[in-house]
Amino acid sequence: MKSLPDLNPDPQGINPQYLENLATAYWFSQVLFTAVERDLFSRLAPEGKKLEELADLLHLNREGLQRFLHALCVMGLICCAEGIYFNTKLARKYLVRGEEDYQGDGILWRKDLAENWQELGRCLEKGTGFVFPDQDEREEDLNRGFHRYCRAMDCMIKNKAREILPLFSQVTLAGEILDVGSGAGSLSAAFLKAFSQVKATLVDMPQVMDYARRLNGEQEYGARMTYIPANILDPWAAEKEHFELVILSNIVHAYAEAEITQLLDKATACLAPDGMILIHDFFFEYDPERSALADLNLFINTFHGRVYPARWLQEQLIQRGLTVTELLPLNSDTALVIGARNPQRLEDLCLDGREQLASKIARMGFRRVLPVSPEMIHVPGWVDLHCQFGCSSFGKPHCPPNSLAPEKTREMLKDYRHGFILEGAPPTRDFQHLVLEAEHEAFKAGYYKAFALWAGPCSLCTSCTEEGRCKNTKNARPSMEASGIDVFETMRRAGIALRTLAEGDDFVKYFAILLLE
Numbered sequence: 001m002k003s004l005p006d007l008n009p010d011p012q013g014i015n016p017q018y019l020e021n022l023a024t025a026y027w028f029s030q031v032l033f034t035a036v037e038r039d040l041f042s043r044l045a046p047e048g049k050k051l052e053e054l055a056d057l058l059h060l061n062r063e064g065l066q067r068f069l070h071a072l073c074v075m076g077l078i079c080c081a082e083g084i085y086f087n088t089k090l091a092r093k094y095l096v097r098g099e100e101d102y103q104g105d106g107i108l109w110r111k112d113l114a115e116n117w118q119e120l121g122r123c124l125e126k127g128t129g130f131v132f133p134d135q136d137e138r139e140e141d142l143n144r145g146f147h148r149y150c151r152a153m154d155c156m157i158k159n160k161a162r163e164i165l166p167l168f169s170q171v172t173l174a175g176e177i178l179d180v181g182s183g184a185g186s187l188s189a190a191f192l193k194a195f196s197q198v199k200a201t202l203v204d205m206p207q208v209m210d211y212a213r214r215l216n217g218e219q220e221y222g223a224r225m226t227y228i229p230a231n232i233l234d235p236w237a238a239e240k241e242h243f244e245l246v247i248l249s250n251i252v253h254a255y256a257e258a259e260i261t262q263l264l265d266k267a268t269a270c271l272a273p274d275g276m277i278l279i280h281d282f283f284f285e286y287d288p289e290r291s292a293l294a295d296l297n298l299f300i301n302t303f304h305g306r307v308y309p310a311r312w313l314q315e316q317l318i319q320r321g322l323t324v325t326e327l328l329p330l331n332s333d334t335a336l337v338i339g340a341r342n343p344q345r346l347e348d349l350c351l352d353g354r355e356q357l358a359s360k361i362a363r364m365g366f367r368r369v370l371p372v373s374p375e376m377i378h379v380p381g382w383v384d385l386h387c388q389f390g391c392s393s394f395g396k397p398h399c400p401p402n403s404l405a406p407e408k409t410r411e412m413l414k415d416y417r418h419g420f421i422l423e424g425a426p427p428t429r430d431f432q433h434l435v436l437e438a439e440h441e442a443f444k445a446g447y448y449k450a451f452a453l454w455a456g457p458c459s460l461c462t463s464c465t466e467e468g469r470c471k472n473t474k475n476a477r478p479s480m481e482a483s484g485i486d487v488f489e490t491m492r493r494a495g496i497a498l499r500t501l502a503e504g505d506d507f508v509k510y511f512a513i514l515l516l517e
């Protein structure tokens with residue numbers, strides 16, 4: 001599958017192209033919205049279509065359609081062979097109506113919200129979003145709107161459920177689930193399919209519950225679902241101290257702090273002594289760009305909704321007597337926090353230790369923590385030449401020839417299978433201290449081979465010893481460049497675009513590699 005170009009091709013740079021890309025990002029959405037709205041991908045399934053056939057089917061102008069199809073080709077959604085247009089694998093799986101993983105409803109929901117985004121300036125003036133459903137809307141239209149909303153939510157959560165369920169693969173669940181603000185209930189449905197003894201109670205607005213009943217009623221697991229049509233901000237009809245799993249998925253972001261704290265009181269009161277609470281949402285600590293924009297989306301489109309820091313939520317659960325996991329990022333843009341009264345319950349969760357460590361290290365103050373495979377670290381033959389010829393630090397205690405020779409670096413990398421790239425900012429010394437803390441954290445988490453290589457010459461001490469021997473060998477670490485690593489190429493392989501600095505005052509980012517195991 002092709003991927004779209006990074007919006008910022010040059011994250012280090014002061015670059016008008018980045019601004020142009022931001023200004024035209026809606027081009028991409030608009031192409032996708034139009035193709036989904038016209039159901040183009042369903043028309044191309046299964047065997048593809050010629051331009052003329054497609055133009056007739058969709059009642060579109062041929063020349064315009066040809067240009068539109070060309071855009072869809074470069075976006076990696078369709079391809080063309082011998083005059084026939086086909087869906088790519090991505091489009092076949094997610095954009096053909098009727099397919100199990102169809103995402104079209106979710107995409108069209110985004111399109112509906114895009115109209116409200118036009119009002120961002122006015123929302124900022126007022127300090128609140130104000131684009132809300134028309135109070136005079138007819139019941140029938142309101143219901144239709146609700147169903148569209150339910151289908152859209154459902155599209156998205158079905159994929160998330162696939163990422164969430166594996167965490168529970170070693171957990172024994174046999175009790176009841178309470179799904180608060182459940183939507184159509186697809187996350188609960190995934191649990192019911194995986195755990196044949198489990199029952200679920202869904203709580204949501206009456207119209208949503210009607211939809212959920214119809215959707216789940218005929219399914220094998222449907223008989224194990226109970227529905228409570230209610231306003232979740234009012235007192236709950238759900239039994240106290242009863243539920244083995246309470247789910248709050250994409251609901252925390254819908255309300256203000258005061259409402260959330262009340263919801264958490266009620267949710268935790270429903271937990272059985274051995275129960276767990278699962279909170280799934282956007283969090284600022286994970287995927288900062290998506291979270292910041294999701295937060296703005298909530299500002300525009302809800303009364304009081306917002307994205308919360310995971311730390312705040314974890315503290316709320318701890319205050320209610322629960323033990324909590326680290327933030328557990330999914331592979332997509334959201335993450336989980338799971339809490340339990342009995343800490344042993346959390347031990348059965350299949351948590352990836354490295355992901356947990358990454359989020360802990362990110363919270364120390366790094367801008368980004370990315371997994372890197374040591375095989376991607378490029379150690380060519382030329383890098384140390386740049387130290388020997390052209391650098392005033394040559395000969396210092398932790399620079400060539402007193403640092404790791406490229407051969408030693410290559411040999412050492414063979415002993416590791418996993419690592420992180422740490423991205424931070426100057427000043428150098430602070431960054432290097434932070435890298436040392438990260439290495440220490442990794443060691444404490446059981447990665448006894450943890451070893452960091454940082455950016456630039458060692459800057460821990462105010463000046464290096466005169467005799468040319470380091471007095472701070474406990475803390476000094478080699479720099480990537482001094483060890484023969486081609487930092488530009490290594491970062492490129494990890495998906496980070498770097499460029500050389502054109503001006504002395506250019507914005508600088510620092511990188512380090514933390515090898516783990």
Ligand SMILES: C[S@@+](CC[C@H](N)C(=O)[O-])C[C@H]1O[C@@H](n2cnc3c(N)ncnc32)[C@H](O)[C@@H]1O
Pocket residue numbers: 153154157180181182183184187203204205208230231232233248249250251254
């Ligand atoms: C963003 S959706 C999330 C649905 C589902 N949990 C998921 O993760 O896909 C939020 C759900 O909460 C429900 N909801 C929000 N506020 C509510 C309230 N005060 N009472 C009942 N349901 C509410 C909405 O109807 C909607 O179904």
